[in-house]
Amino acid sequence: MEMDSHMQKVLPTEEEDYDRAKELKAFDDTKAGVKGLVDAGVVTIPRIFCLPPEDILSAKLDDHHVDSFQIPIIDLKDIKSDPDAHTEIVEKIKYASEKWGFFQLINHSIPQDVMNKVLAGVHRFHEQPNDVKMGFYSRENEKKVRFTSNYDLYQSKAASWRDTLVCVMAPNPPPPEEYPFACREILMEYSKHVQNISQILFGLLSEALGLNPSHLTDMGCMEGHALFCQYYPACPEPDRTLGHAKHCDPDFLTVLLQDQIGGLQVLHQDHWIDVPPLEGALIVNIGDLLQLISNDKFRSVQHRVLANRAGPRVSVVCLFSTTHFQPSNKFCGPIKELLSASNPPLYKETLIKDFLNFHCSLGVLNNHDCALAFLRL
Numbered sequence: 001m002e003m004d005s006h007m008q009k010v011l012p013t014e015e016e017d018y019d020r021a022k023e024l025k026a027f028d029d030t031k032a033g034v035k036g037l038v039d040a041g042v043v044t045i046p047r048i049f050c051l052p053p054e055d056i057l058s059a060k061l062d063d064h065h066v067d068s069f070q071i072p073i074i075d076l077k078d079i080k081s082d083p084d085a086h087t088e089i090v091e092k093i094k095y096a097s098e099k100w101g102f103f104q105l106i107n108h109s110i111p112q113d114v115m116n117k118v119l120a121g122v123h124r125f126h127e128q129p130n131d132v133k134m135g136f137y138s139r140e141n142e143k144k145v146r147f148t149s150n151y152d153l154y155q156s157k158a159a160s161w162r163d164t165l166v167c168v169m170a171p172n173p174p175p176p177e178e179y180p181f182a183c184r185e186i187l188m189e190y191s192k193h194v195q196n197i198s199q200i201l202f203g204l205l206s207e208a209l210g211l212n213p214s215h216l217t218d219m220g221c222m223e224g225h226a227l228f229c230q231y232y233p234a235c236p237e238p239d240r241t242l243g244h245a246k247h248c249d250p251d252f253l254t255v256l257l258q259d260q261i262g263g264l265q266v267l268h269q270d271h272w273i274d275v276p277p278l279e280g281a282l283i284v285n286i287g288d289l290l291q292l293i294s295n296d297k298f299r300s301v302q303h304r305v306l307a308n309r310a311g312p313r314v315s316v317v318c319l320f321s322t323t324h325f326q327p328s329n330k331f332c333g334p335i336k337e338l339l340s341a342s343n344p345p346l347y348k349e350t351l352i353k354d355f356l357n358f359h360c361s362l363g364v365l366n367n368h369d370c371a372l373a374f375l376r377l
Helices: 005-010 020-030 033-039 063-067 083-099 112-126 130-136 184-208 288-293 352-362 367-375
Strands: 073-075 102-106 145-148 163-170 224-232 242-247 253-258 264-268 271-274 282-286 303-306 313-321
Touching (some): 033 163, 112 224, 184 224, 184 313
Parallel strands (some): 073 102
Antiparallel strands (some): 145 163, 163 224, 253 282
């Protein structure tokens, strides 16, 4: 396959000196993302994607020990009709949020047909010709609709094998015509469904903290949300890079829909644990901001996505916050009702927008520990 001049600049010869900054800019300037490299027929990944082996390899466990780890699965089937079931679900969510920071959600009421269609819509967007997608390409976080590859491209240790379409859905969405035509209608439909389920989740999380069911919603935790539509192309050298480097989410709560390819791993007790796809399930994880306001009662934990020779892998990640880089003067700090002489505040208050900007400036491999540590009292 013949490569254009932009793509040739991304793929240096062995004799050339490695100028990382130059190669990052060359990749960025193509506005084609990782898929552009795959379309160009790469068989060796560019050096900007290469990670040291220790950043990729899992910690060693015997097979029996690995099999004993499984993130909790929570069934919402009888939550509205059975008070005892409701109480049990609250306890399960409390355990999952304190010990794992992750859980899978089944019988959540989002139709399977809607989930299938939104994954197909994301796939359809990313499979479009590059001259269509590049009109959305941007590194401006304030833009409500943008296509990009690696939001932290210039800060991270290595780029990840992933492209992303970001669509802000609330509280002040753009005019509908600004969303890509390839997935416009289904993104708006899915957004309504995931907002409904988030209201239930924030109620259950409030109860798990011993608060009134409306407490987190009244605080504005679900006021804003954005969809991160991820596309992980098949990788020719999956042992040299990651689909998404280890990170924590800088939000209150994340609701993830993934396809059946797999690759998501959660860090639990210092080991990377696979989260195998479960048909019809959503994956929910606690974000940094919820760890902050719960005063470390709930845990935001690191997770990552492995690169894979199979693909593309597609997922739709819904991050719940209040601003998503939009102008805002909202502060965030430990919930006063949770504090006492024996449980003093662990964090100082911060502007949410400042926290998000600081998080992004650190680079994905450092963000969680440094961002929250910066706010510790």
